[in-house]
Amino acid sequence: MRFYDPDGTEYGIPTYPRRLAPGGLATRRQLRAQGLRPGGQPVAAQILWHRYGQLRVAYLYRLDLAQPVRPMTPARWTAHEQMMRARRTCPDCRTQCEYVIPTSLGCCPHCADQPAHTDHDAIAA
Incomplete structure (x- = not known):
């Protein structure tokens, strides 16, 4: 299966094709929709896919390490x-x-x- 590298041996970090990432991981947009932010944690995994002939990437962060969004002062x-x-x-x-x-x-x-x-x-x- 293309872009399926859960160990990170080929791409350096765990890599998944679209819609096949394991639970407990979320993109920045998904975190924001839940009122969370990465909070300085490193990228845990990535999703790779092709769109219009270009390689696209979405970085994934762990939900258990995410922090609440800071309120607007x-x-x-x-x-x-x-x-x-x-x-x-x-x-x-x-x-x-x-x-x-x-x-x-x-x-x-x-x-x-x-x-x-x-x-x-x-x-x-």
């Missing part, structure tokens, strides 16, 4: 709000949008739709 909420405000502020027009500015545009859609100002415009004026 007022200072952490403030830092989070400042970070989100920066992601919603257009670097060109400095307006704050109600949504996160797309990284593909680099600015708000209104500024992205404006024709670029070139040196030819300055010379003609």
Whole structure:
């Protein structure tokens, strides 16, 4: 069976194909859904699979060593709000949008739709 290496002899750590990992292990997303975090523990195993021709990996952590997620303190909420405000502020027009500015545009859609100002415009004026 491909990617089945429970001893870790071939891949260095225990490796399983998708949906065949033993109980007691979870990915970061699965831990988070349960209100847990890895808590500094090392990776216990991994899941390998191919998707769109690329090798994908998901690391697994032991549930018995997982710790509860740290609660959000007022200072952490403030830092989070400042970070989100920066992601919603257009670097060109400095307006704050109600949504996160797309990284593909680099600015708000209104500024992205404006024709670029070139040196030819300055010379003609």
